[in-house]
Amino acid sequence: MRGGAAALISRALAFTAVVVLIGALPWLSGNSPEYTVLRARYADRPATPEVLAQIRAELGLDGGPVAVFADWASGVLTGDFGTSWISGRPVLPGVVDAMGVSLTLMGAAMAVAFVVAALTCVPTVLSGLAGRPARGAGAAAAALTALPEFLLAAVLLIVVAVWAGWLPPYGWRGPEHVILPALALGLPGGGLIGRLLSTALAGAFTERWVHTWAVAGHSRPRIALAALHRALPGVIGQIALVVVGLTGGAVPVEEVFAIPGLGRTLLGAAAAQDIPALQAGVLLLLVLAGICGALAALARRALLGPAARSGDLPVPGPPPGRRRTWWAVPAVSGGLLLGLILAGLFRDPYASAHGRLAAPSWALPLGADAAGRDVLARVGHGALDTLGLALAVVAACLVIGLVVGVSGAWSTGPVEVTNAAPPIIAGILVVAVAGPSAAGAALAVTLVSWAPLAAHTAALVAEISARPYVRVLPLLGVGRARILAGTVLPTLLPEVTRHAILRLPGTALAIAGLGFLGLGQQPPAPEWGLLLAEGIGYVERAPWTVLGPAGALVLASVLAVSLSSADVARRGAPPGPASAAAVPGPSPELVAPAGEAVPVPVPLEPVRR
Known part of the structure; x- marks a missing residue:
């Protein structure tokens, strides 16, 4: 079987497996659903076999796994995602409201991320326009990428909201409540996008067409835009992964700042064993990931234009220069x-041998x-x-x-x-x-x-x-x-x-x-x-x-x-699966005005967060 058909079948099977897994959650859960509902709705009723059987009938779980999955799947196709085991109300309206909050937060975070990424790429662009070799993003981008979202959220809450009192620490009631969580999500994401794009730009500026354009009299802004156009197709798929990754990072951020978003809703649903709400939320996240991937593919094809129909494989651009202090x-x-x-x-x-909240000392550093x-x-x-x-x-x-x-x-x-x-x-x-x-x-x-x-x-x-x-x-x-x-x-x-x-x-x-x-x-x-x-x-x-x-x-x-950056500097090439994972499918060539074939630069593989 040809690779394209195998990949298509593989995608269909993987998506089907995830949907089946989500639909089977009521049966995979270690707790019996009837006990969860009895504890949440009927705390005054005894857990007798008759009462538990009645609750199972109310939930429609007495038909067996196959019938329950078929009923759930048919309901999803008609827009009915089930009823909450805890509140007894339809789960879809609440999950959609939480999704709206999360999308608003993600939009603000992406705005922060793109600003940070643009600032990160400025030194690379200036070096490239001046004809100096650049190694990609510097220490600032690496430092931002190194900040876990949950740790950055805690630091911003403590320093900005609690100690300085500049912004509200909790809630979701106005624009001022968006700033801190957007920074907690956007700063690491922007550092990562900046590293990816800066590395791709560094490779683009080393290609010969840049010198040809400069000699032909093209302006520096036009050359910079052309380099960006060259670099984006190779990294746009990875940028989509960063956007999807913001969903996972939003869970601790929403928890720290008490934001009623989808991540916090899923966390509460898992803790309360509210399986229908959990199913609806995870399915929406799966759809969101698919939409981001599809948009990234469309954007990549739009950037490449007619060249997107080419079957040529990507050719890495010249790697950055090696740094002798990669190990520092x-x-x-x-x-x-x-x-x-x-x-x-x-x-x-484990010994509680000291005073409660004792301050640091020689004995307790x-x-x-x-x-x-x-x-x-x-x-x-x-x-x-x-x-x-x-x-x-x-x-x-x-x-x-x-x-x-x-x-x-x-x-x-x-x-x-x-x-x-x-x-x-x-x-x-x-x-x-x-x-x-x-x-x-x-x-x-x-x-x-x-x-x-x-x-x-x-x-x-x-x-x-x-x-x-x-x-x-x-x-x-x-x-x-x-x-x-x-x-x-x-x-x-x-x-x-x-x-x-x-x-x-x-x-x-x-x-x-x-x-x-x-x-x-x-x-x-x-x-x-x-x-x-x-x-x-x-x-x-x-x-x-x-x-x-x-x-x-x-x-x-x-x-x-x-370690990731040092490996690239030491070896002079992107680590691992950059060409395979970052640039899926056929990757075309762009042609410069002078007729020179310009290979697609391959960026760094993103650090999984």
Whole structure:
């Protein structure tokens, strides 16, 4: 079967599998639906078999999984998404209202993100117009990308709203309530978009047509716009992923600022086991992801014009120059993080031997928390929970990525669907099924983190299989399985393994984000996200309760982003699956006025947030 048909079938099967999963949530949930409804609606009625049977009949669950799924699916097709198990009212109006709030917040966040991205690209454009080689975005963009949304939201709430009193800390009642959450979402997103676009612009400005245009007398603004036109097709798909990723980042931001958006609604529905509301919200998010992907594809075709019908594969532009000090930032951030962890490992993280909210001292370098426990000890031991769990997740993602990636075009659908699901949304679904736990958090992050490794594997399989010494093996009687196991996999395994290791700090941040929302490990575990959530309520009078976990998270964030950037600087090329994952499908050539074929620059792969 040809690759295009396989990819199309793969997309259809992946979408169908997700819809079936959503429809099966009432049966996957570890709690019986009748008990959930009885507790919410009829607290004064005894849980007798007769009462439970009556409730099951009211919910229509007595027909079995197939009948219930068919009834739910037919209702969705007619606009009926079911009735809330908690309130007894139709779920669609409430979910649509929450979606409107979230879309408003996302629009404001994207405005912030595009402003930040534009400012980030200014130095690259100026260097390119001056004829100087540029390496893409600088330290400012990397620093913004390194800020987790939930941590930035907490800092803005504390500093701007609580301490300075400049803006309201909670609610959604006017334009002033949009500013802080939009900044918390837009600043990291803008840093990431800026890095992607700046790297693509740096590659575009090194192409020969830029010099030709300058010699021909074209103005600098026109050259800059042409370079932007050249760079956008390669990154617009990744920008769409960033937009979809804002949905996942909006969940903790909406929780911190008490915004009645879709993310907070889903979090409440999962906690209350209100499965119909959860089904409606997740399905709308899936539709939103599909719309963003379709719009990105249309925008890319519009930018490319007639060239979009070309079947040529993308050709990477000249890579940025190599930097001799690529190791400096990851070495410093990693060293500080390691020192913080080692300093806490030799202390007791559970003993309440100190005064409640005791201030920092020689005996307590980071003070004590609300239970009188040593914050430094809890941060150090929390690394074993957070980073140890992240290591297990990375290993699982590596195995899944290899297995799925070697399937070639059949991996297209699962990779695209998984890329559209932020870890927090997966965490909400896992909590709805199995409840909050460390294993649930690891499972949620694993479910959505293998896709970049699978895309990387698929790209390397295609590249290695096209080499002459591999293409001749079938003519010598070597079977496909033997070629794959004996030649292709040993060649790509070191590269994909290195890619997986680079994702370890980012995976730890995803696990910490779930812990911050109460979807991961539970007290008294010293997990970093949980430590931050426990200390956020005391930050006004005891800010040291959050300084330790916040510092560890910031260092891990800087390490994650700097490792990605350093790898590009050291190797002089984008890591991993940039060409396969970032530029799906046929990628055309643009032709400069002088007749020179201009290859499409391949940008960095985005850091999964």
